[in-house]
């Protein structure tokens with residue numbers, strides 16, 4: 310990969326981080342969704358694999374941007390694996406987000 314492309318990717322990554330940060334802080338749901346979509350678009354365009362923390366902010370089914378506690382219901386499970394169940398309020402899809410793996414398992 311050329312240096313120029315690497316640089317472009319680096320800038321894109323920073324841009325994505327910023328957009329996601331703004332989206333999380335944004336009180337206006339529509340604006341947040343737009344910023345989140347933009348972040349995803351940049352990632353796709355630059356073929357950047359989004360880190361787990363960012364990926365789990367998008368609903369796996371309807372791809373909506375999920376802000377835990379706002380556009381999603383969060384339930385803490387009572388298993389050995391510390392995980393929360395996140396339900397997308399748009400499509401009602403529930404998935405687990407693992408917080409901490411119990412290393413003793």
Ligand SMILES: [Zn+2]
Pocket residue numbers: 368369370371372373397398399400401402
């Ligand atoms: Zn959804």
